[in-house]
Amino acid sequence: MIQAESDMLKKLAKFMKTIGDANRLKIIWVIGKEERSVSEIINETDLSQTLVSFHLKILRESDIVETKRIGAFIYYSLGNPELIDLLSACGEYVYRTTGEIEPGFIRPFPLWFNEKF
Amino acid sequence: MIQAESDMLKKLAKFMKTIGDANRLKIIWVIGKEERSVSEIINETDLSQTLVSFHLKILRESDIVETKRIGAFIYYSLGNPELIDLLSACGEYVYRTTGEIEPGFIRPFPLWFNEKF
DNA sequence: ATAATATATGAGTAAATACACATATTGGTG
DNA sequence: CACCAATATGTGTATTTACTCATATATTAT
DSSP, X not given: XXXXXXXXXXXXXXXXXXXXXXXXXXXXXXXXXXXXXXHHHHHHHTOOHHHHHHHHHHHHHTXXXXXXXXXXXXXXXXXXXXXXXXXXXHHHHHHHHHOOOOTTOOOSSOHHHHTTO | OOHHHHHHHHHHHHHHHHHOSHHHHHHXXXXXXXXXXXXXHHHHHTOOHHHHHHHHHHHHHTTSEEXXXXXXXXXXXXXXXXXXXXXXXXXXXXXXXXXXXXXXXXXSSOHHHHTTO
C-alpha cells in the first residue's frame, strides 16, 4: 500500500472517528433538521451545557458544523448538508446488516430528514 | 429526543467508531478488493501480525468481515460489500468538504473499487 | 455599572482504545 | 510424533477520548 493511500485512509478514519460518537451524532441529528442555538441543542439532546460545548468545539474544528451569532445566541448548522445523506446511508447499512429491529425502531436519519434537500 | 432515536444513534456511533480507525480501514481496503488471508493482509498493510489479528477480531465481532478457513489459512472478506459503497461515499464527502488534494492524491475507495459490484 | 443569560474554555479525572510482547492454538508436513 | 507455519489470545501499558467542575467571556437588560 502506497503512502498516499495510507494518508487518505488516515484522513477518512479521522473523519469517521469524529462523527462516530453518540453524543455528537445526537447533536448532528438535532441541527441537521434545522439550525439550532446551543441552548436548543442542550434542551433537545439532554446533555449538559459543558458537554455540548465540548462536542461542538470538536465538530467546529472538523468543519462539520458552522456557526452564526445572533445577539447572545450562537446558531449551529451543518457545514455540508450532504452529511445527512451520508449518515442516512450509514444507518441503512447498519439496519440492513444487523437486521436488528426493536419495537419502536426508528431508522436513524430517516426519509423526512432529507425532504428539504 | 425519544429513547428509540437515542438508541439507534448509539448503534450508528458504535458502527462508525469501529470503522473509524486507520488500521482497520487499511484492512478493509485490502480485503475489499478481494478476500485475503491474514498473512496477505499483514504483507499489504505493513502491520504486525498481532496488530492485524487484534483488529480482525474487532471487525469479526462487529460482523464487518467474514472468515473462511482453507487449510492453515484463514481468508477474510467483507460481510457486506455495500460497505465499500459507504466508504466511497464517505471519501467523496471528505474530499469535497475539505478540498484538500495533495500531490499523488488518491481518493479512498476509488471507482475501480466498485467495478465488481 | 450590575446582574443575568448564553456560550466557551482550562484543568483534572476516569474510562476506552490501540498497541506490544509473550504465549497459545490450529493445521500441515516430514 | 515432532516441527513449522498461520493465526489467535491474554496481559500489561501508554495514549486518547469523553466527561465533570469550576471559571471565563460575551451579550443583553435593568
